[in-house]
Amino acid sequence: MATVPLESVLILAAILFVMGLVGVLIRRNIVFVLLSIEVMFNACGLAFVTAGWYLSRPAGQAMYFFILTAAAAEVAVGLGLILHMRRAFGTLDTDKIDQMKG
Amino acid sequence: MLRLLWLIPTLPIAGFLILILIGAKLHRRAVSIIAVGSVAASTIVTALVAISFLASPPVGNHYSQMLWTWMEVGSFASKFTFYLDALSLVMVSVVTFVGLLIHLYSTSFMANDKAYSRFFAYMNLFVGSMLLLLLGEDLLLTYVGWEGVGLCSYLLIGFWYKDRANAQAAMKAFIVTRIGDAAMAVGLFILVVHFSTLHIPSLMEAISGYPVGSPLCTIVALLLLAGAVGKSDQLPLQTWLPDAMAGPTPVSALIHAATMVTAGVYLVARTHAVFIKSPAVMMAVAGIGTATLLLAALSACVQQDIKRILAYSTMSQVGYMFLALGVGAWYAAVYHFVTHALFKSALFLGAGVLIQALHEEHNIFKMGGMRKFFPGTHGAFLASSLTLAALPPVTLTFNSKDVILNRALLPPAQGGLLWVLALIGAFLTAFYTFRLFFVVFWSPVHKEPGRNGPRLMVYPLIVLAFLASVAGLPELVKAVTGAEGFYDFLNTAMPKLPGDLGPAREWGLQAIYAATSVVAIGLAYRLYVRRRGVVDGILRTPSLTMLHRLLEMGWGFDWMYAHLVVKPYVWIAQANRDDVVDGVSHGLAQACRIYNRVLSLSVNGKVRWYVGAISIGSAILLAFVILL
Numbered sequence: 001m002a003t004v005p006l007e008s009v010l011i012l013a014a015i016l017f018v019m020g021l022v023g024v025l026i027r028r029n030i031v032f033v034l035l036s037i038e039v040m041f042n043a044c045g046l047a048f049v050t051a052g053w054y055l056s057r058p059a060g061q062a063m064y065f066f067i068l069t070a071a072a073a074e075v076a077v078g079l080g081l082i083l084h085m086r087r088a089f090g091t092l093d094t095d096k097i098d099q100m101k102g
Numbered sequence: 103m104l105r106l107l108w109l110i111p112t113l114p115i116a117g118f119l120i121l122i123l124i125g126a127k128l129h130r131r132a133v134s135i136i137a138v139g140s141v142a143a144s145t146i147v148t149a150l151v152a153i154s155f156l157a158s159p160p161v162g163n164h165y166s167q168m169l170w171t172w173m174e175v176g177s178f179a180s181k182f183t184f185y186l187d188a189l190s191l192v193m194v195s196v197v198t199f200v201g202l203l204i205h206l207y208s209t210s211f212m213a214n215d216k217a218y219s220r221f222f223a224y225m226n227l228f229v230g231s232m233l234l235l236l237l238g239e240d241l242l243l244t245y246v247g248w249e250g251v252g253l254c255s256y257l258l259i260g261f262w263y264k265d266r267a268n269a270q271a272a273m274k275a276f277i278v279t280r281i282g283d284a285a286m287a288v289g290l291f292i293l294v295v296h297f298s299t300l301h302i303p304s305l306m307e308a309i310s311g312y313p314v315g316s317p318l319c320t321i322v323a324l325l326l327l328a329g330a331v332g333k334s335d336q337l338p339l340q341t342w343l344p345d346a347m348a349g350p351t352p353v354s355a356l357i358h359a360a361t362m363v364t365a366g367v368y369l370v371a372r373t374h375a376v377f378i379k380s381p382a383v384m385m386a387v388a389g390i391g392t393a394t395l396l397l398a399a400l401s402a403c404v405q406q407d408i409k410r411i412l413a414y415s416t417m418s419q420v421g422y423m424f425l426a427l428g429v430g431a432w433y434a435a436v437y438h439f440v441t442h443a444l445f446k447s448a449l450f451l452g453a454g455v456l457i458q459a460l461h462e463e464h465n466i467f468k469m470g471g472m473r474k475f476f477p478g479t480h481g482a483f484l485a486s487s488l489t490l491a492a493l494p495p496v497t498l499t500f501n502s503k504d505v506i507l508n509r510a511l512l513p514p515a516q517g518g519l520l521w522v523l524a525l526i527g528a529f530l531t532a533f534y535t536f537r538l539f540f541v542v543f544w545s546p547v548h549k550e551p552g553r554n555g556p557r558l559m560v561y562p563l564i565v566l567a568f569l570a571s572v573a574g575l576p577e578l579v580k581a582v583t584g585a586e587g588f589y590d591f592l593n594t595a596m597p598k599l600p601g602d603l604g605p606a607r608e609w610g611l612q613a614i615y616a617a618t619s620v621v622a623i624g625l626a627y628r629l630y631v632r633r634r635g636v637v638d639g640i641l642r643t644p645s646l647t648m649l650h651r652l653l654e655m656g657w658g659f660d661w662m663y664a665h666l667v668v669k670p671y672v673w674i675a676q677a678n679r680d681d682v683v684d685g686v687s688h689g690l691a692q693a694c695r696i697y698n699r700v701l702s703l704s705v706n707g708k709v710r711w712y713v714g715a716i717s718i719g720s721a722i723l724l725a726f727v728i729l730l
Contacts, residue, residue, distance in 0.1 A: 025717075
């Protein structure tokens with residue numbers, strides 16, 4: 001079985017993370033922001049699993065389960081927030097809800 | 103028995119502590135028992151002490167009781183010591199006894215007041231502080247009592263503090279008195295620097311070695327006089343007393359007539375050795391007293407508020423005491439204090455009965471015909487008025503003022519001018535007293551009283567009026583039988599200055615004084631009973647209207663101080679509002695405001711900006727961790 005070099009997997013993870021971050025920064029629709037955060041989670045997960053494989057330890061994969069759990073919880077809370085936001089402000093645009101500015 | 107001395111001030115102060123701590127939770131009856139009981143116990147102890155002092159006079163005619171050393175700093179030591187001699191014994195007896203009667207009166211006068219226990223707590227504290235003032239052997243202890251009575255005066259003038267005018271009157275009394283107190287404190291500091299003690303007997307002994315007219319004595323005497331003038335409401339610090347009438351009437355009777363306003367007289371009498379050493383200051387005392395007694399008596403002639411008439415009368419009578427002090431008649435000042443405490447508190451308590459029965463009516467021209475409704479009060483008021491007007495032989499106490507006037511003709515004063523002015527004052531005194539009396543009691547009825555005076559209020563004032571009119575008895579007995587009188591007793595504490603007029607001249611002067619009073623009373627009777635309306639006609643003359651207004655305002659001293667002191671002070675304070683010092687605090691506030699604006703720029707409410715900032719921050723932190 002051909003082994004993929006560690007660097008390329010980490011670079012892939014970094015690319016995924018930056019894609020997610022850019023998504024969070026440029027998208028104004030909160031649903032897409034949430035999706036981009038999901039991508040960032042998975043980039044982290046990939047990096048953990050790769051590191052665990054490289055060091056021959058199960059900790060990396062165990063960590064991925066934690067991330068998965070956190071992501072599931074985040075989606076549950078996030079979707080609730082989205083619903084509430086829609087009801088309270090009538091919009092999903094994050095730039096429109098800036099009442100908290102100092 | 104003399105060893106019970108410490109109980110005299112302690113009992114009222116204990117009563118104060120109980121009432122102020124748990125008084126609000128106690129039943130009214132319990133409050134009355136504690137308040138009146140503590141003063142009554144103090145009076146009984148005073149009586150016991152007085153009896154044993156008179157029966158077996160201690161060595162040197164004074165007794166001191168040291169309780170503990172109060173403070174000791176370097177060469178200066180102050181002891182907590184009570185000192186009893188003829189002077190303090192007389193004053194303490196009057197304060198406790200008059201205080202007891204006024205406490206009794208107050209239980210009825212204040213019966214419907216919400217703050218019943220607070221009132222009696224302050225009254226007890228006042229009696230305790232006053233006794234501390236009188237009994238202190240150390241000037242520092244006297245000063246504690248001095249400030250204590252000032253505090254109580256403030257608290258009780260502003261007792262009904264929800265009314266703004268009352269609170270302002272209290273503030274005025276406190277601040278004006280404070281001017282004198284500050285001068286007095288400086289005088290005490292000078293004494294400490296030069297003698298490193300404030301123990302009165304040692305001080306008096308040390309000062310008796312100084313030559314007459316030495317600068318130190320003059321300065322100390324002047325500063326002590328300033329304190330006395332502030333407390334005793336003399337020129338030029340006399341403006342607070344008429345406003346102090348805002349307090350409840352028993353307070354006016356106890357504090358602003360009988361006791362506290364005579365604290366200045368006590369201070370001068372107690373430190374008379376200093377004053378003897380500076381004849382100039384003695385003359386100043388006599389001058390201040392005469393000026394005050396005349397100005398106040400003139401103002402009293404035109405006032406319409408019954409309590410203000412009595413307040414100006416108090417000012418004027420304390421002026422007589424200062425005149426007595428100034429001409430070296432210490433004993434006469436103290437004798438006049440005793441009689442004044444009795445008849446003036448009786449007059450105030452009588453005024454309180456009328457004011458309460460007429461639903462807070464203070465204007466004498468709206469009273470009238472009270473003779474029918476209040477026979478007891480009428481009798482007591484008449485007796486006290488006759489005593490105040492000094493009319494022999496109806497009242498036995500006609501001689502307290504006359505001794506002062508006689509002394510003014512003797513060295514060191516030898517002032518014919520002082521004598522004439524004081525005689526005019528005596529004429530005015532009899533006039534304004536009977537103007538008040540005739541208008542209130544003998545003119546036609548204007549207003550039916552709401553209720554009769556309760557017995558608990560009328561009896562104390564009858565007792566006071568009776569005692570006032572017979573207080574001259576010891577002197578009369580002396581004049582007839584040659585036994586030891588009141589003055590000889592007082593002279594055991596204070597020296598009698600040489601000089602005597604001789605019986606022939608004394609009797610002649612006595613006749614002049616009596617005639618003066620009779621003429622003044624007759625004039626008042628003619629103007630205010632027989633031919634009412636004449637006065638109103640006279641007052642309509644334009645020039646007299648101006649004078650009338652000036653007198654009514656108390657010679658415009660309030661106006662003058664407002665323009666000379668208060669307004670310039672306020673102006674300076676306003677002009678100086680933005681000075682360099684303020685720059686520091688204002689700059690600090692400005693810097694905070696700028697920093698706040700910069701920080702609040704970052705809180706713009708845009709979620710995506712926050713995410714970006716967090717990412718950049720994390721990247722920078724990570725770079726630090728990895729690279730360093």
